Amino acid sequence: MPVISFANAKGGAGKTTAALLLATEVAERGKSVTIFDADPQKWISKWYELPNRSSRISVISEISPASITEQITDAAAATDYVIVDLEGTENLVVANALSVSDLVVVPIQGSSMDARGGAKILTLIGKLEKIVRHKIQHCVVLTRTNAAVTTRAMKAVQDFLAVQGIDVLSTPIVERAAYRDLFEFGGGLGDQCPKQITNLDKAKENAEMFAAEVLERAIVIPQKRWYHIFKKAS
Template structure:
């Protein structure tokens, strides 16, 4: 039911990786997931064509600015979770998807460029909140952090976010080979072989903690409950 979108106006922030990690974690918990692949590079659609895709995960690749809102809302009637992987820009698809999201996750790498791309999305969310007349819950996920050290750039980004009073997940997504391998070999972290991937146990633990934090924030907004009543009646 909840719709969780991943957005950052800057490319390469780690949106697609974070979206797929969440989807595979949710499927591991026995829940169904529909992923909307609105990233023009279609990484998640390619992943879905590889072996090992959990049966609980569906991927929708055909999206248009005019149809995405209704597609997302309809999917949220059927799947336990809807996850939307957005393009690294600001456009109509991004705005429409954010306006029907229960939670927007803004992945930010520890660099000022990424933080600026994230800030653009936070400004867009504030504008959309005025249009849709309700709050759109959002949080920042720090991505590709170093497991061993905290860099000066990352500290600067953390301070920038704290000053603005932005909700930042306690669990950053660490830089792990296991996360890149998902797009190469398919499946989820659960199906990977610990003998061939270094620190797979740490990657699994990191992904599970990241997903848990997101899921506790993702509740269906009250207006969506009206949409459900309306759809059932029509």
């Protein structure tokens, strides 16, 4: 049911990694997931071609600005969770996907460029809320953080978010080779071999905590009206 989108107007913020960690965690908990691969780079679709594919996960990559709202609402009716991995930009696909999301997760790395890309999405959410006339729940997840130290750039980003009163997950996604390896070997963290991947246990623990925090925020608002606001513009 809940639709969870990952958005940041900047590429490389960690959207696809975060989306995949959530999708594989949810599938490992026995739930069905539809992932919308809404990035022309198609990283999720490439991952889906690799071994260890879960029968609980399906991936949709054929999308258009005109069709995406309907595709997402159909998938939300058919599977337990819908996860949307968006392109690192602001366009009609992004706006339409955000407008039908129950939760938007904005991954931000510890850099001011990422924070500005994230701020663009937060501003866009504010505009969309006025159009759809309901709140679009959103939060920030800090990504690629150093397990040992908080860098000065990261501290600056945290301060910036705190001043804006933005909901930031208390679990950041730590920089882990295990997360990159998923795109090499396929599947989720549970499918990886501990002998081949360093700190797999720590990665699993981090991903589980991140997923738990996201899921606790992904609440479907009843009687939400689905507006197909940009349909004519495509």
